[in-house]
Amino acid sequence: MKYFRRTLIAIALGLFMSCQPPVIFGEPQPVDSKALMAIPDTYRGIYWCKADSVSLLVDYKTFIKRKVILVRLTKAEIDSSNELEFRNGRLFVNEWEMDFPVDEIGDTLISKFIMRDTIFSIQDEQILKPYKGHLILNTKLDDNAWAVVVASHKAAGILSLATAEIPENLEQLDAITTVKRLSEDSYPGKQIFLTPTAEQFGRILDQGVLFDGTSTEFERIIPLEKFLY
Numbered sequence: 001m002k003y004f005r006r007t008l009i010a011i012a013l014g015l016f017m018s019c020q021p022p023v024i025f026g027e028p029q030p031v032d033s034k035a036l037m038a039i040p041d042t043y044r045g046i047y048w049c050k051a052d053s054v055s056l057l058v059d060y061k062t063f064i065k066r067k068v069i070l071v072r073l074t075k076a077e078i079d080s081s082n083e084l085e086f087r088n089g090r091l092f093v094n095e096w097e098m099d100f101p102v103d104e105i106g107d108t109l110i111s112k113f114i115m116r117d118t119i120f121s122i123q124d125e126q127i128l129k130p131y132k133g134h135l136i137l138n139t140k141l142d143d144n145a146w147a148v149v150v151a152s153h154k155a156a157g158i159l160s161l162a163t164a165e166i167p168e169n170l171e172q173l174d175a176i177t178t179v180k181r182l183s184e185d186s187y188p189g190k191q192i193f194l195t196p197t198a199e200q201f202g203r204i205l206d207q208g209v210l211f212d213g214t215s216t217e218f219e220r221i222i223p224l225e226k227f228l229y
Helices: 002-014 075-079 170-174 198-206
Strands: 023-025 045-049 054-058 062-074 084-087 090-093 098-105 108-121 126-131 134-142 145-155 158-163 179-181 192-194 216-223
Touching (some): 054 158, 062 075, 075 084, 075 108, 108 126, 108 134, 126 198, 170 179
Parallel strands (some): 023 192
Antiparallel strands (some): 023 145, 045 054, 062 108, 126 134, 158 216
């Protein structure tokens, strides 16, 4: 039961919950690039991340993560839990206010959780821009505050997603663009605010100052044109 709780927390925090990022941009990046109305064909498909067993669907508008969790619990374990309930043939996770179908084998219940998270979808507050073969995913957090994720082809069939993280050497970043340090109360540790020009943003990417340390790689397993909805 403790393992089950740790699993739920890890997934909620690491995959399916939003939080304020450590690096915030004042405008969608790069500032002089025209927004795309659709994700290019070369990026579309279904991908798989071996590191955390997460699949990624990229279609013409969205990036969607999906994870399947198989759970095996006894009825006694559920009855003793404040987090779970078994009623009407379904397993309820109270914290999530969600329920899942269950197969009963004697006193054991087996359930499959399918978790989905739309991490990006082209719209007014989520703007997609190109940069030298990369896709820059800009998500509005507040007025003049944007989170940025960089999608890149690392090799044939390999897609990486990288978020901006504060570098250990802020002087290298400050030499490219002005770094404004925000209140530490706004983020556990520290948070910075950047307003780079297009040229400065290009240097940030080219020099690997913000994004290189956070890359998660996905291997394409099905091109989108072969995927049937």
